[in-house]
Amino acid sequence: MTKIATRKSFGTALAKLGEKYPNIVCLDADLSKSTMSNLFAEKFKERFVEMGIQEANMIGVAAGLAMSGKIPFICSFGAFVTGRYDQIRMSIGYSNANVKIIGTHCGVGIGEDGHSQMGLEDIALMRAIPNMVVLQPADDKECMEMMEWAVQHNGPVYFRLTRQNLEQYNMQAFKPGNFPQIKEGKKVAFLGCGGLLEESHKAAVMLKEKGIKDPAVFNANCAKPLCDKFMKKLTDEYETIVVLEDHTTMGGTGSAIAEWVSEKAQTPRRVIRYGVQDVFGESGLPEDLYKKHGFTCEAIFNTFSK
Amino acid sequence: MSTNLYGNWAKDTVKIRETILKMIHQINSGHPGGSLSMVEIIYALFNKEGVMKHDPKNPEKRERDRFVLSKGHGVPTLYAILNHVGYDIKDEELMTLRHLGSRLQGHPDRARISYMEASTGSLGQGLSIALGYAIANKMDKLPYRVFTLIGDGEMQEGQIWEAALSASHNKANNLTCILDYNKGQIDGLVKDVLGVEPVKQKWESFGWKVHVVDGHNYSELIPALKDTDSEKPIMIIANTIKGKGVSFMEGKNTWHGKAPSNDELKLALEEIHSKMIGV
Numbered sequence: 001m002t003k004i005a006t007r008k009s010f011g012t013a014l015a016k017l018g019e020k021y022p023n024i025v026c027l028d029a030d031l032s033k034s035t036m037s038n039l040f041a042e043k044f045k046e047r048f049v050e051m052g053i054q055e056a057n058m059i060g061v062a063a064g065l066a067m068s069g070k071i072p073f074i075c076s077f078g079a080f081v082t083g084r085y086d087q088i089r090m091s092i093g094y095s096n097a098n099v100k101i102i103g104t105h106c107g108v109g110i111g112e113d114g115h116s117q118m119g120l121e122d123i124a125l126m127r128a129i130p131n132m133v134v135l136q137p138a139d140d141k142e143c144m145e146m147m148e149w150a151v152q153h154n155g156p157v158y159f160r161l162t163r164q165n166l167e168q169y170n171m172q173a174f175k176p177g178n179f180p181q182i183k184e185g186k187k188v189a190f191l192g193c194g195g196l197l198e199e200s201h202k203a204a205v206m207l208k209e210k211g212i213k214d215p216a217v218f219n220a221n222c223a224k225p226l227c228d229k230f231m232k233k234l235t236d237e238y239e240t241i242v243v244l245e246d247h248t249t250m251g252g253t254g255s256a257i258a259e260w261v262s263e264k265a266q267t268p269r270r271v272i273r274y275g276v277q278d279v280f281g282e283s284g285l286p287e288d289l290y291k292k293h294g295f296t297c298e299a300i301f302n303t304f305s306k
Numbered sequence: 307m308s309t310n311l312y313g314n315w316a317k318d319t320v321k322i323r324e325t326i327l328k329m330i331h332q333i334n335s336g337h338p339g340g341s342l343s344m345v346e347i348i349y350a351l352f353n354k355e356g357v358m359k360h361d362p363k364n365p366e367k368r369e370r371d372r373f374v375l376s377k378g379h380g381v382p383t384l385y386a387i388l389n390h391v392g393y394d395i396k397d398e399e400l401m402t403l404r405h406l407g408s409r410l411q412g413h414p415d416r417a418r419i420s421y422m423e424a425s426t427g428s429l430g431q432g433l434s435i436a437l438g439y440a441i442a443n444k445m446d447k448l449p450y451r452v453f454t455l456i457g458d459g460e461m462q463e464g465q466i467w468e469a470a471l472s473a474s475h476n477k478a479n480n481l482t483c484i485l486d487y488n489k490g491q492i493d494g495l496v497k498d499v500l501g502v503e504p505v506k507q508k509w510e511s512f513g514w515k516v517h518v519v520d521g522h523n524y525s526e527l528i529p530a531l532k533d534t535d536s537e538k539p540i541m542i543i544a545n546t547i548k549g550k551g552v553s554f555m556e557g558k559n560t561w562h563g564k565a566p567s568n569d570e571l572k573l574a575l576e577e578i579h580s581k582m583i584g585v
Contacts, residue, residue: 025445047445049441052471056430056464056465056469057437057465057468060432060434060435060437060469061434061435061437061469061472063424063434064374064424064434064435064436064437064439064441065438065441067416067424067435067438067439068438068442068443069368070442070445086431087465090426090427090428090431091435094415094425095416095424096417123458147471194352209370216415233472246506303409
């Protein structure tokens, strides 16, 4: 199946949802061709506001629009929009403004532009805000489902989206906190996030084929809220949980899972955070950066063969 | 407007100033200086013969003018005036300001009071929110206006200038921003901490129509607040006095965030009862 970047999935989905939900409006901070909000902009000119390079103002304006009854989607790179943290914390979070925040260009996977453009701490920041829902779709179908769920949900939602094209799966319908399972397994569970789901899955299959381990694979598509019922089942069944994400290990989905497991698992379980190891990003080809950070089937296989 | 009307307003605001000081005194916490400098501006907007179109008994209906208190720490003034003009904040509730569990939080709180147009307190953000309301009214072709009040220290925040650029670019002529220009902030006078002059020329160069008024004079405030332009948002530079009404507070930065003692309250109330401010 053709690979599709989740930023593209977002752009397509928003243009489609705009027909069904006339209150949807969209704002972008001069990155419309990169975030793919241009697909909505072309169709619904009067409902799109180009803000220019002003993420803080964009956040505040969106709050005002939301409190007037609109459903605003604000779009920028994850690093830039979540970087205006006080504005999100106060104007959106504390005001409970119904704003949907789109952060594209997550992870080292964006490649050559380098660190400044990479969303590496966005999940850590967003999940610390009460009532924020933090989503990371892994494919096109899931992104569309999440988008429609977000439109129907009353409250702020953060979407973490890729620049790179992703493998397509046919997973169960999105439900917050329930991570779709894409491979059965025993003892070890790989929780792959977004861009790392494919490599995690391939590595798990290889480990099974070589008779070394048989990791189950889940799509950890929601860093907040976690679902107690799902997490209980996960921690009852698996001794080791590995969370793989193109995000810093400091505070991402891996941290969220580790927090839950350490407090609430009935039996003590190990959680391994497999992500960007508390270092800055850098320029390079996406595939070279993924090799450097161990985000390949081979590297994951090697790590977990031991 | 007749001076008789403004005379009545000046009488009304005696009670409002009294309420503000009592609210801050009872919890020994709050911002008297910056609350007192804004009284006439807010009263001109909210009182029943004032500039804003709104309905205290129907505060959430879409068809209304809106007011965003970007200078969030001035909220005691807003609470006192909302109570006075008939919103559902009762007299007793006013004295729960800043108490645990109170609706009357130390800074505007939309989650607890639905007709607070924004939760502010982190300076620099309210003008953007006000612009969002203004753009929503344009999208929905509703003729309602949006007012917002910013502080002079607050004008040092970069986001204010983001919104300034954006409002004129987006032709938000339904937006009026009032600057409570009381010349003082916490660490000193604005001109010493981080000068903002020339204010009028700055806002004009950003594409706003600017009025400069005495912020304690209704005959100057009212025409400015009523004015609109065919394209431009409006900035009203209201020259005010921090702590206006209480001689020992006036112009003093020490009264930015300090509550009056029992004796100080007594003296302050005596002075307030002897004054007519706004005419």
